[in-house]
């Protein structure tokens with residue numbers, strides 16, 4: 001069911017796949033070991049501590065196998081139905097070695113294998129080795145969170161009072177709406193620049209620089225494919241045609257912390273502007289690619305916003321304290337919390353996990369591997385896929401020519417699928433499609449662009465694509 005175009009391999013020295021396997025993954029596993037080590041140190045129950053230590057040994061063994069280019073071993077059965085499929089595919093792929101395996105399969109396998117250690121334990125089920133990192137990075141996004149909360153509240157209050165519309169023609173209003181839609185979408189798009197699996201190379205200061213409104217304006221020209229207008233047209237058309245009907249927008253989530261915060265900013269805006277009547281969020285069932293959202297991360301985010309003052313001023317691990325929020329800042333964050341919780345209570349903001357999202361396969365497989373998910377997505381006006389991994393899965397992380405149309409590269413999710421797909425992705429991997437002829441060469445020619453050897457420009461999260469496919473037309 002997958003496309004014939006070959007995938008990127010960890011053995012290809014010119015691909016980010018090889019950098020990932022050699023440099024990033026060992027650092028990520030080391031981080032997981034450090035986290036667990038710390039938690040084990042805080043545990044008083046002896047049996048639990050002992051079991052925790054044996055999970056640390058399993059993690060160390062995994063790191064050893066990766067660094068010594070051993071074969072990937074079949075996953076232990078933790079009772080979930082996806083294990084058989086991971087193992088069957090491993091066999092079909094000839095039980096490859098870590099440094100000569102399709103990147104996408106190996107990276108999914110890595111996180112799934114870590115999950116088995118916890119799922120098969122007695123005391124550590126559901127433990128997430130990335131939680132500490134996720135929450136502390138969200139905290140360090142404080143300046144951008146406060147800026148956005150203030151902007152959002154101002155807009156919501158303006159919309160409520162009808163002030164923005166005074167004396168304006170229908171055309172002006174439409175133009176203003178379109179601009180606002182683009183602004184909200186760009187906020188949501190660039191929120192993806194800050195996933196934690198790349199944190200092995202970014203500092204917190206870098207993150208803050210990536211998140212403010214200045215940064216966003218400066219980055220507009222870095223959106224090298226931009227189908228936002230087409231997306232706005234369909235949303236607006238749906239609002240006209242189904243004025244009083246259900247109009248759902250789905251967001252296949254990517255990262256926790258700042259990114260899900262901006263996803264909710266966009267979702268809240270779509271609901272308030274009447275461009276959608278419900279938003280369905282799709283998180284991951286298990287800790288995934290370091291920072292991806294699990295249902296618990298969603299509730300942790302909301303909990304941190306109930307009392308923003310307490311959250312932001314609590315000392316961190318090192319004992320460092322932070323200045324208090326002003327009354328207005330705390331009220332702005334609280335406003336968001338109240339609105340989002342209300343939407344959640346009213347059934348307009350729904351969280352819907354599905355085990356398919358943490359399988360190893362690309363989204364070309366959805367129609368036959370998860371037909372009920374496929375049918376469910378057809379009910380939506382627009383399905384927004386956030387982030388790099390979702391984009392790699394839509395396109396099977398394959399070595400497409402960069403001029404391949406997006407609609408071709410997403411196969412069964414494209415034309416005639418009955419699903420409208422919109423991908424928001426800051427580029428952090430080699431696969432990119434839908435570019436005009438000559439664009440890849442231009443970008444390769446820039447400083448650090450990679451030249452003839454590699455598509456390095458596409459690895460850093462500095463460039464973005466917003467690609468649309470109208471599968472319902």
Ligand code: F6P
Pocket residue numbers: 016020107192195196197198254255289386387388389390392428429459
């Ligand atoms: O390119 C680095 C990387 O970790 C990839 O392995 C993965 O596709 C991606 O980043 C995760 O990014 P995102 O959170 O945007 O999906």
Ligand code: MG
Pocket residue numbers: 195254255289291292387389
């Ligand atoms: Mg992610």
